[in-house]
Amino acid sequence: MSDTDSKEKGFDAAEYLEAQPTVAVRTQIAWDDDAEQQRGRRFSQSSRPDLARSTSRDSISSVRSRTRNANAGIPIEFRTLSFNVSQSRSQARGDYDYPTKKPVAGKDNRVETFSKADEHVVAIDQLYQRLRVSPTQGLSKEGAAKRLRDDGPNVLPQRRKNYIKTLLRYVFGGFCSILWVGVIIFFICWRPLGDPDPAPYNLGLAVLVIIVIVLQACFSAFQDWSTAKTMNSILDMLPSDAHVLRDGEWTTVRTHDVVCGDIVRIKIGDKVPADLRLVETSGDIRFDRSAMTGESEEVEGSIETTDDTFLESRNIALMGTIVTNGSGMGVVVLTGARSVMGGIAKATASVKDKPTSIQQEITRFVIIIVGLTACLAALILFTWLGWVRKSYPGYMNVVDMLDDVMGCVVAFIPEGMPVAVALTLMMIARRMKAADVLPKSLGTVEMLGCVNVICSDKTGTLTENKMTVTSVGFLDESISAAEATTRIQDGNKVDALTKLHRAARLCVDASFDPLSMDLPIPERLTQGNATDGAVLRFSEAAIPNSGVQETYRQVAQLPFNSKNKYMLTLHDDDDGNDEKQQEKKTFLALVKGAPDVLLPKCSSYFSYHQNKVLPLDQEARGMLSAVQTKLSSNAERVILLTERRYAPQAALGTNDLTRELGENCFSDLTIIGVLGIFDPPRPESAATVATCRRAGIRFYMMTGDYGLTGAAIARQIGIFTGERAPDTFATLQERRSPATSPTKDIEPDFSYHSLLLEGAQIGMLIDEDWDIVCEYEEIVFGRCSPEHKMRIIQELQKRGKATAVTGDGVNDAPALKAADVGIALASGSDVALEAADLVLLGKFDSIIEGIRLGRLVFQNLQKVISYLLPAGSWSEIWPVIMNVFVGVPLPLSSYLMIIICVFTDLFMSMALIMEKEEFDLMSLPPRNHRKDHLINLKIYAQSYLFIGVMETICAHAMFFLYYWRHAGIPASALFLAFNKYSAGFYGYTEAELEHFNIVGQSVYFITLVILQWGNVLSIRNKRLSIIQADPIRKGRRNPWLVPAALVALVIAIFVTEEPGLKKLFGTGSAPLEFYFIPIPLALGILVMDELRKVLVRCWPSGPIARIAW
Structure with a gap:
């Protein structure tokens, strides 16, 4: 060509x-x-x-x-x-x-x-x-x-984003679909039902609701854009x-x-x-x-x-x-x-995103609210048709009835909640980013707070991945690495040491970084895995530039992987042979790997003291086992070095040779010796494990190392506690036996026991064994393959555990994918980072910050919702009920209901978003992500039946007090007034009665705004007293709370005093005393909630504690 x-x-x-x-x-x-x-x-x-x-x-x-x-x-x-x-x-x-x-x-x-x-x-x-x-x-x-x-x-x-669908979701999604029904009804009430004299009030309400929808859509768009920007910036890191x-x-x-x-x-x-x-x-x-x-x-x-x-x-x-x-x-x-x-x-561009758990919880709440709204609206409609319209003609026409129906809709729907939820998630995501905890999605933020079991890899995660050869062992001799280096440098002609040095220098898949060659050997950077880097430094430190690689030219290699747990190199040590005789040549094969994996493939060993090859009899195998146990108990990774001569049949450099070596070269091996490699634990590992344990999270280790090595590290960092030896597979077999298993009447408690299992034993566990294993508080799984790690996670999940896996290697990827939350270190392999849901850029203990923020997002969302529901839902629905069923003049207009939900309460809820965690956040057990809903019966009880009832009673009391003091109309006269509340009632004209009503509505509205001050002070602490955690002093200080309360009050004054709004929406100026009388009532709400907290603290098992949120 x-x-x-x-x-x-x-x-x-x-x-x-x-x-x-x-x-x-x-x-x-x-x-x-x-x-x-x-x-x-x-x-x-x-x-x-x-x-x-x-x-x-x-x-x-x-x-x-x-x-x-x-x-x-x-x-x-x-x-x-x-x-x-x-x-x-x-x-x-x-x-x-x-x-x-x-x-x-x-x-x-x-x-x-x-x-x-x-x-x-x-x-x-x-x-x-x-x-x-x-x-x-x-x-x-x-x-x-x-x-x-x-x-x-x-x-x-x-x-490619479908902007039309996105816009429709913003405008018609969630609560907006119900609000559009309200817009249509308000327009109908204005015209044609309002003809010939249409009321501007209904038109104004329709426009106001549209403004609310547009504001929610704009904020949702901004929140999506901001969240996408934050998540993209996270992924760009x-x-x-x-x-x-x-x-x-x-x-x-x-x-x-x-x-x-x-x-x-x-x-x-x-x-x-x-x-x-x-x-x-x-x-x-x-x-x-x-x-x-x-x-x-x-x-x-x-x-x-x-x-x-x-x-x-x-x-x-x-x-x-x-x-x-x-x-x-x-x-x-x-x-x-x-x-x-x-x-x-x-x-796959058209595939939809899976909703997060918070989105599912909000959807669940929307369904509940919409259902309640529809039921109450239908009840009002049928009550009007069947009773009010007939019994009290002239009291409520079609427009008034529809206004009450829409008042019901507006009252039940907390319009500000979607905004508050979105803000909370956005703020938490930014906090995580600032803490070098990088979630790939907001769903990860939520799920991290539910984790109750963390399964962590050892090497590079719990340890520093800074490996050093510390021990050298033979079947009949054990010395330190420093002593071995000295003997080699002194020219000691012990063949065992020479062979071991040769194997360590040749059977290694690492090299020195060229940029660090001027540094001392212990300080040089290496390219390759950390284990081989340690072996390389050891061999190079013994004889720098030994030239052994030139003498024994490598012609093939089988790299180490987590499944086989060994590597092989093939070397040509006879350059003088004729290429035509290549098929008859023998090569030096060096195999390095896990002792328990390679031992069955060995038939002899080189004796250090006798300086010759001896048969690997049972006694010799026991000697090797003793060496391995000794080094492993010192938290050293044990690497076995072996050799043999091999004459390949396949041509060099072909796939056939690779297959041949894998099938035929791993037999009749001669043991040279072992290397003990120590990888120190990270300084923060012990504190991280202890914090997780205090937070009710079990911390397990899954390592590819020998079980005793993992157990030694586990004891150093607190995964294993106590003096007793851990249970083993034999313990599980004994419990499985009918003769030794506990009776059915006595359930054994394994939560304070430790367990050590090897990878080969994992495959032998049956379901009954896993039921026991998953109850242990402390577990180390040794010699784990990727399949073993994934099996462990699946068994935990089958038993309702919310799992997180931490790791940085290729062998961790399947478990990272299978876990509820996969956590990788930024220094990890590509495959681990791909599989993970969350990446730690900082130290390992930043996982604690991630868990804390994951719990905090759920806790603060519950506080926000608990704050919004009393005034934004419960206290707004009762005025409609009082108007329709009791005949009281409407205590709160739909316009003022919307102002509470969208404006005055929103600023206070934004202040709650900034709340710090409570003192016991990291000492409580994790929530059950399958059973513990964001909005549960306890929150409904707290918001509706406790705080909501007090606010409703107080607001109605202020409404009736205004009528009594300024109109001389007692509350008893307003009950069952119905159509009697018209011209001539207590000698007042229609206009005067209407004025009393709209001012009374403003009084009700102002009272709710001020009562919410007491609500927010009580809701920000679930268990602590306001004296212990006030919003002013340091510790639980929230500088946003007081400004938000003042902004809410300013908005309330503006919407009731601005002349244009007063004329359009029919509001009146509340008398000055009604800005002060509600303040002690707000304090009363705080005092009542303080009393509830005292009862919960004094009687944690009492009936109040069981229903308290």
């Missing part, structure tokens, strides 16, 4: 090149030292960048979380990766074939996108030529920048990085800066940044495509074409998939919207 031909070729998912010659790709990875050293590895030291390789808001996980829920299916055309795809035309642009994207007309175009794509079959050299990229130099920085400008960033298409070759050097760039033609390295735990054609692999690379296909089975990668279709061939790594094993290198062929994941993102 000529250069001119190649320049005329263009490609992307919508428009592909002419068919290229089909050539089977046979390029294989060359396992040499240079390739090994060039591998990109994550820093293992604490000084590594905290935000390295995390999730961005443009990642597949973030897009999926915003556009899909768990029940949403993947479009049928994407459920298999076999597509019929169309061929594209080419277009040349400068030095690179930039794609021209045609509009995608619909499903058929999406299905035909990849049918004749040939990037998976074209020869590698031809692909490099087509993409105008050097396989050894990569793209130039200038060339990459130009492609980025022309092609756009490597991000997935965002869901988690940038995703890729390791690319630019100008001949490997460098790290943001994923959204990756362009077509970039050569990218990927390794276990990475998220594939774009659609790649694999050009090198470790032979055992596998991908998790579940995010795309819904299938959990991993897909093996290859450098060879395995299928004619682009999407089925295993030499294509798809954007958004996770590397679950191995490593490799590929060249980018598709990015962003042109990738396969980009097509899926478009296809």
